[in-house]
Amino acid sequence: MYLPxxxxxxxxxxxxxxxxxxxxxxxxxxxxSLLPGGQPDLxxxxxxxxxxxxxxVVWFTVWQAAVSTLLTLLLxxxxxxxFAHFEFPxxxxxxxxxxxxxxxxxxxxxxxxTTLLGPRGVVNDLLQAALxxxxxxxxxxxxxxxxxxxxxxxxxxVVVRIVGDFWANxxxxxxxxxxxxxxxxxxxxxxxTLPLLLPPIAASSLLVxxxxxxxxxxxxxxxxxxxSTLEVEIYRQAVNYFNLPLAAVLSLVQLVxxxxxMAAYTRLQARTSLPLNLRPRSSxxxxxxxxxxxxxxxxVITLLTAVLVAPLAALAVRSVTLGExxxxxxxxxxxxxxxxxxxxxxxxxxxxxxxxxxxxxxxVLSLAxxxxxxxxxxxxxxxxxxxxxxxxxxxxxPLGTSAVTLGFGYIVALGRPPLNLRTSLALVPxxxxxxxxxxxxxxxLPALRRLDPGLREAAATLGASxxxxxxEVDLPLIWRGLLVAAVFAFTISLGEFGATLLLYRPAYPTxxxxxxxxxxxxxxxxxxxxxxxxxxxxxxCLGSLLAxxxxxxxxxxxx
Amino acid sequence: xxxxxxVILWLTAALLLLAACVPPVGVGPTAEPSPAAATPTPVAxxxxxxxxxxxxxxxxxxxxxxxxxHNVKLEFLKAGDAGEALNKACLSKDNPLADVFFGVDNxxxxxxxxxxxxxxxxxxxxxxxPDDLKLDPQSRLLPVDFGYVNxxxxxxxxxxxxxxxxxxxxxxxxxxxxxLLVVQNPATSSPGLAFLLTTxxxxxxxxxxxxxxxxxxxxxxDVLVTDGWSEAYFSxxxxxxxxxxxxxxxxxxxxxxxxxxxxxxxAKTEPDSGNLSPANATFRQIEFIxxxxxxxxxxxxxxxxxxxLSPTFQEDIPLQMxxxxxxxxxxxxxxxxxxxxxxxxxxQLAPEQIEANRERWIEAWTDVVLR
Numbered sequence: 001m002y003l004p005x006x007x008x009x010x011x012x013x014x015x016x017x018x019x020x021x022x023x024x025x026x027x028x029x030x031x032x033s034l035l036p037g038g039q040p041d042l043x044x045x046x047x048x049x050x051x052x053x054x055x056x057v058v059w060f061t062v063w064q065a066a067v068s069t070l071l072t073l074l075l076x077x078x079x080x081x082x083f084a085h086f087e088f089p090x091x092x093x094x095x096x097x098x099x100x101x102x103x104x105x106x107x108x109x110x111x112x113x114t115t116l117l118g119p120r121g122v123v124n125d126l127l128q129a130a131l132x133x134x135x136x137x138x139x140x141x142x143x144x145x146x147x148x149x150x151x152x153x154x155x156x157x158v159v160v161r162i163v164g165d166f167w168a169n170x171x172x173x174x175x176x177x178x179x180x181x182x183x184x185x186x187x188x189x190x191x192x193t194l195p196l197l198l199p200p201i202a203a204s205s206l207l208v209x210x211x212x213x214x215x216x217x218x219x220x221x222x223x224x225x226x227x228s229t230l231e232v233e234i235y236r237q238a239v240n241y242f243n244l245p246l247a248a249v250l251s252l253v254q255l256v257x258x259x260x261x262m263a264a265y266t267r268l269q270a271r272t273s274l275p276l277n278l279r280p281r282s283s284x285x286x287x288x289x290x291x292x293x294x295x296x297x298x299x300v301i302t303l304l305t306a307v308l309v310a311p312l313a314a315l316a317v318r319s320v321t322l323g324e325x326x327x328x329x330x331x332x333x334x335x336x337x338x339x340x341x342x343x344x345x346x347x348x349x350x351x352x353x354x355x356x357x358x359x360x361x362x363x364v365l366s367l368a369x370x371x372x373x374x375x376x377x378x379x380x381x382x383x384x385x386x387x388x389x390x391x392x393x394x395x396x397x398p399l400g401t402s403a404v405t406l407g408f409g410y411i412v413a414l415g416r417p418p419l420n421l422r423t424s425l426a427l428v429p430x431x432x433x434x435x436x437x438x439x440x441x442x443x444x445l446p447a448l449r450r451l452d453p454g455l456r457e458a459a460a461t462l463g464a465s466x467x468x469x470x471x472e473v474d475l476p477l478i479w480r481g482l483l484v485a486a487v488f489a490f491t492i493s494l495g496e497f498g499a500t501l502l503l504y505r506p507a508y509p510t511x512x513x514x515x516x517x518x519x520x521x522x523x524x525x526x527x528x529x530x531x532x533x534x535x536x537x538x539x540x541c542l543g544s545l546l547a548x549x550x551x552x553x554x555x556x557x558x559x
Numbered sequence: 560x561x562x563x564x565x566v567i568l569w570l571t572a573a574l575l576l577l578a579a580c581v582p583p584v585g586v587g588p589t590a591e592p593s594p595a596a597a598t599p600t601p602v603a604x605x606x607x608x609x610x611x612x613x614x615x616x617x618x619x620x621x622x623x624x625x626x627x628x629h630n631v632k633l634e635f636l637k638a639g640d641a642g643e644a645l646n647k648a649c650l651s652k653d654n655p656l657a658d659v660f661f662g663v664d665n666x667x668x669x670x671x672x673x674x675x676x677x678x679x680x681x682x683x684x685x686x687x688x689p690d691d692l693k694l695d696p697q698s699r700l701l702p703v704d705f706g707y708v709n710x711x712x713x714x715x716x717x718x719x720x721x722x723x724x725x726x727x728x729x730x731x732x733x734x735x736x737x738x739l740l741v742v743q744n745p746a747t748s749s750p751g752l753a754f755l756l757t758t759x760x761x762x763x764x765x766x767x768x769x770x771x772x773x774x775x776x777x778x779x780x781d782v783l784v785t786d787g788w789s790e791a792y793f794s795x796x797x798x799x800x801x802x803x804x805x806x807x808x809x810x811x812x813x814x815x816x817x818x819x820x821x822x823x824x825x826a827k828t829e830p831d832s833g834n835l836s837p838a839n840a841t842f843r844q845i846e847f848i849x850x851x852x853x854x855x856x857x858x859x860x861x862x863x864x865x866x867x868l869s870p871t872f873q874e875d876i877p878l879q880m881x882x883x884x885x886x887x888x889x890x891x892x893x894x895x896x897x898x899x900x901x902x903x904x905x906x907q908l909a910p911e912q913i914e915a916n917r918e919r920w921i922e923a924w925t926d927v928v929l930r
Contacts, residue, residue, distance in 0.1 A: 118804075120802075121803075142783075224786065226930075235747075240917075241917070324826075334824065341620060343618065344635070404643075423608075520613065521822070522792055522799060524801055528801075
């Protein structure tokens with residue numbers, strides 16, 4: 001798709017943004033690490049060759065990400081189908097609930113999983129009572145299984161939303177035609193539906209893969225010290241040993257793998273995207289009509305509840321039952337009391353407001369930059385196509401880049417004019433934008449690619465100005481994609497704990513900073529406050545999601 | 560979409576963007592003083608930046624005292640955990656992020672000195688600080704507080720089981736304590752590293768029973784290792800988790816028991832946890848402060864160092880950061896006197912030795928305990 005000629009200068013915006021806030025800091029830190037004082041330091045490369053342990057880390061990082069992605073698809077695809085095809089009570093709420101894991105800090109998710117699956121957790125208690133066992137039967141903590149489970153927990157929403165929202169507008173008549181021509185249910189799925197769904201499936205798999213590939217908190221907190229990904233190893237080398245050359249080499253390995261995966265994906269995507277005739281969602285989604293459909297819907301709801309909602313519920317329950325005595329809101333009250341006159345104390349309302357302001361800013365910024373990028377990537381013409389082949393993977397690199405490395409890069413690079421931003425407040429939304437933009441681009445691309453150019457040509461023939469074409473044809477048709485993108489950008493920003501990436505300003509703490517701070521000192525009230533703030537974070541997220549989803553352009557029918 | 564709607568949409572977007580540029584609501588030192596409390600502030604107060612790790616905390620009034628006395632605004636920059644904050648200071652050497660740095664500990668001391676990021680300053684208050692805390696004869700890094708990493712135990716749990724608490728480190732490998740201890744990974748956790756260093760100093764690297772033998776036995780005795788202190792304390796320690804965890808022994812600080820009382824909201828008069836601090840089996844973490852090389856406000860930075868070492872700030876340290884003040888004239892709160900007895904004879908390890916061997920010790924530990 002192309003933007004009106006007069007608007008094309010906008011293309012420079014995302015490029016400039018990437019150059020200033022990604023490449024410049026990244027190259028600065030790599031240069032400092034690998035060419036200190038102009039002399040090449042090859043010790044990192046040597047270590048990679050000489051230490052089999054590091055190669056083991058690379059291998060583990062890749063395959064756990066691949067397996068996690070497959071498992072996420074396994075849960076996400078049926079859920080996407082149910083959400084796209086059926087109307088049922090509580091659908092909006094359930095969909096919002098499944099997105100909440102995305103914002104939860106890993107420390108509290110760790111606590112939630114322990115509450116649920118730990119040696120004295122709910123599941124073990126029930127099983128022990130039911131089966132009369134004297135030892136807890138489920139020992140998932142610090143195993144590979146809990147890493148995979150947590151990755152599914154965090155990322156299922158990516159598949160549900162990206163694939164589900166595409167599926168919701170897929171013309172069912174294509175499948176019906178195949179059925180009329182004698183294809184059975186499986187053949188329709190295999191030969192019609194799946195090929196059509198390949199672009200969003202590939203896009204969401206890619207995002208999930210990259211998220212798991214750079215997994216940090218899940219590995220540290222739930223996987224425990226026996227497991228290490230590249231991201232964890234980079235952190236250890238850079239922070240604990242201050243071995244910058246090795247950290248830089250490991251970051252390069254991360255980048256090379258990310259780029260390779262991306263390049264493969266871009267090829268696949270270009271081959272499989274087709275302009276499609278889209279149908280409004282209302283013509284597709286219906287109430288389950290028979291027992292079989294109700295059963296399918298019920299099964300998926302149960303599964304989602306067990307994997308995604310139960311840990312969240314456990315957390316919320318714990319925030320009122322922790323400690324002795326009857327359930328109470330005392331930890332919520334404690335949040336509002338500055339009992340030690342701490343200068344860094346922040347009332348919860350202010351933390352919520354800070355979180356919302358930062359996230360809203362990042363959402364607007366990443367939607368604007370992401371939308372422009374998506375237009376640039378789908379611009380017609382050979383030259384544009386060649387540019388897109390390079391640009392597409394590049395725009396996704398931030399997702400596959402170590403946060404520590406980039407954070408150090410900000411310190412090294414952004415300390416001088418014209419970009420003297422190291423301690424600027426603006427850095428927070430800018431950093432969020434960097435992480436959110438790949439999601440926005442990935443969500444909008446399938447939507448833009450499936451736009452039928454004929455529609456735009458028809459509008460132009462009928463006298464619509466190029467601006468009108470964008471406004472009256474493109475926007476309504478990609479509106480759903482924009483909403484999904486907004487949801488991702490917002491939730492990513494809400495949950496992001498910036499301290500690993502940049503210097504946050506203690507005077508403007510977000511909700512996740514408050515949670516992290518509470519867990520820094522012993523004492524039940526601190527633990528309780530962390531649980532209470534996490535519960536508030538869930539509620540704020542839930543509220544925001546429901547609000548974003550209600551945001552409609554009136555009268556267009558839902559696409 | 561009608562043109563009007565488009566306009567509204569773009570306006571909303573523009574407003575949101577504007578909102579993003581307006582700083583969010585601030586608290587603490589950079590917030591506007593409330594009109595009621597406002598003393599007529601002279602114009603153009605200078606700003607001094609204090610860089611620290613995430614655990615830095617202080618009472619608001621105490622900080623205000625310094626700000627008023629010197630007509631200066633203190634700005635705080637928290638830069639990650641102790642290691643991360645120091646590395647960031649090293650990386651920004653040519654163009655420092657702050658004027659004063661709070662929180663280099665003795666395990667990172669040599670790295671900090673090696674980075675050459677601190678200016679010497681022989682504060683007059685050094686006279687009030689015990690000599691054994693001072694590690695830098697040139698006074699680039701000045702001791703500000705100290706704490707002890709040791710093993711905490713659940714008093715009630717041991718009493719109920721009728722089990723004697725372990726008396727030595729070696730006891731932890733006995734069968735009766737199987738599966739009771741949770742420790743942290745020294746590669747990712749500062750108390751974890753301190754405990755590893757304790758065992759290195761306690762058992763030694765050579766001889767009939769080395770620190771690695773101890774760890775081998777501990778592993779056979781089903782020790783649980785977490786990557787961070789928070790998970791160990793809040794998810795696994797029976798006291799910290801409010802009963803959910805199943806480990807009544809945890810590597811933590813000698814000051815965690817008073818924190819257990821302090822943060823019980825009045826529900827406890829004495830801690831549920833106790834200290835195991837046998838001689839030569841605890842590690843003393845000393846924290847240092849220093850003036851960052853290249854500060855443009857050397858005189859004010861000196862004033863801040865003096866203030867941080869003065870009894871006013873030092874007496875604020877215990878209940879804010881749960882460590883002991885370095886200044887011997889600072890009075891300890893009752894909670895500390897009652898429940899945080901200072902462990903006698905912590906192990907002795909020179910910072911140079913730690914810096915030179917850290918990676919080797921951690922790797923050896925990882926091989927024995929995790930692989």
